[in-house]
Amino acid sequence: MRHILSILLENEAGALSRVVGLFSARAYNIDSLTVSTTEDPTLSRMTIVTHGSDEVIEQITKQLNKLIEVVKVIDLNESDHIEREMMLIKVRATGKDREEMKRMADIFRGRIIDVTEKTYTIELTGTSDKLGAFIEAIDRSVILETVRTGASGIGRGERILKI
């Protein structure tokens, strides 16, 4: 099952590689990973999307907690949460495709952020599923390149991950 883990860790050199190394050393999966500093510059917040049985997820959580630089780990799946991912997708936009791509971007609430004679670059934000749905919805042959950030997640309401 897919899980989305939120990790608060010290913003120190090498902390990221410890987390990534843990996943590879113990043969866990990383579907996506995002990380950046928080409002407190000494802390980083990481979101890892992974999958595995409940036992595996429990081990991942425990092993992450064992890393000295990890401050807190929560499994966002355990309660209501919001997740968002951003995608930049560059598409061929010529002839009849040009109007069609504009329309599709609108339907998915995307924004066209770069326009050339032959291409559009569309910025699209949403759940990972929504981004996947957009890719499915348009003609594969017009896609020139895609860049996805991986999901970021946050608990709803009063559920707060903080020191």
Add this chain to the structure above:
Amino acid sequence: MQISGAEILVRSLQEEGVEFVFGYPGGAVLEIYDAIFRQQEFKHVLVRHEQAAVHAADAYSRSCDKVGVALVTSGPGATNAVTGIATAYMDSVPMVVISGQVSTPAIGLDAFQEVDMVGITRPCVKHNFLVKDINELATTIKKAFYIAATGRPGPVVVDVPKDVTQQLAEFHYPESVSIRSYVPVTRGHPGQIKKAASLLAEAKRPYIYVGGGAVQGGASAEVTELVKMLGVPCTNTLMGLGAYPGDDRQFLGMLGMHGTYEANMAMQYCDVLIAVGARFDDRVISVPSHFLAQPKKIVHIDIDPSSIAKRVKVDVPIVGDVKHVLRDLIDLMKQNGQRPDAANLAGWWKQIEQWRSYNSLLYTPSTEFIKPQSVVQKLYEITGGDAIITSDVGQHQMWAAQYYPFKRPKQWLNSGGLGTMGFGLPAAIGAQLANPNAQVACITGEGSIQMNIQELSTAKQYHTPVKVIALNNRYLGMVRQWQEFFYGTRYAESYMDALPDFVGIAEAYGHVGMKIENPADVEGALREAFSPALKERLVFMDFRTDQSENVFPMIQNGKGLDQMDLPPHMRELQIAPFENNRDYGNMC
């Protein structure tokens, strides 16, 4: 006053009360060695290979209650240390390893003797640091010792670039450190401890399974008190040997792949199991599903939450320092007068005594060949069961574990987790330095000893009169055993041709060598080696043992605890399968 980084490092080690630093000099650590040369407070032990430095520091720590310290240079010095670090990591030994690094401006430029030590050791350390700023050096050393020794202990590497050792700064050693992201739990959850007490009180067939965590956690007294108070049987893992006295009636011997029949059967058929600082590893429980197929309630006490439910799902997890948790458990049961039912317990003991009566460690004596088991038994007799025993890895290690019943914790030092050949001799040196008045023996094989035999030179230099008991069967014995059992006796590269003359080697290094070929000479030779005349000498004893001897019982990979390969004398026995509701009264 400003002092150099090297001096800061040395002063920090002094502040930590370090007695010995095991190491080997080189370019990147010259400044540190110069600072060591100019101080008197701790002693440096020059090994002959960096791996041995780490093993010696490791065994020093295992055999006393201090953090071991090793010092190696950058590049090859650092990589040579990695096996030792991984060994300590697998067995949760508190250690600080200081490695030299090339100067900070040269890092990443493929400089001479440069390796990414922090990167290389990341998967086999509890934590590691690269110190780029001299102002953080003292605090980092403080943190390293703190992290190494607290929680589940482990090795910490501190990588120090050469320019940092040369720069100048003020020295302030912090009295304490707190790390917000590292707060080890000590006390167990009272509710969970209450559940454990109830389970034990209701148990019909209780069993206490004690691992290395009880040794490292200093919980031997509590383990013994609990087992004695309840009158229940107890087993130790390979790493836990000595946590409960091996010569006590309530001790069923070691369990696992080469455990005794009774220890393994009791593990399979108990109905309430208390696991204390043990981790159900694959050498104890090969097949978790088979183990759990026999219904039982499991309480698992461990300081490391990730050790709980890693291989075996448990009913009552208790995260905490085993010493504290056991104390609380004992006090609670005393207070409530909780004890297992005496009649049930008596029945359980009858069953256990029957299992024990088969004497699964019996072997056939010989007047022709030296039986390796008999050497260990004689060693036990002659040392009064009191020696600190180190071992290498293989058959001799298992025989040491089986036939030398350890009385106390920290008496048995072996590489249980990583299984590192070459551990024994440097470990014996480290243990002897930590315990100058103790008898220290290294039980080894002719294969393992050659992996760090150069340390005979270190032993000479530092006058560590350890006794090397080499069970020499001219085979890599455990490999040969597996090849006999599973590979149609095709002994691929398990035979050691062109063995050296070990007596000659011992003498060349300035020690005493003995070659023992006749069973009748075993006792006399051991008595001589441990006699006052040779008290100050290292004695290398080359026992030419029976080449065909195998370690029994044995649980093959993929088999259950009750599916042991039995020693020859047990194979013909009609052993009735365990029955849950048997009337124990009529059994014996």
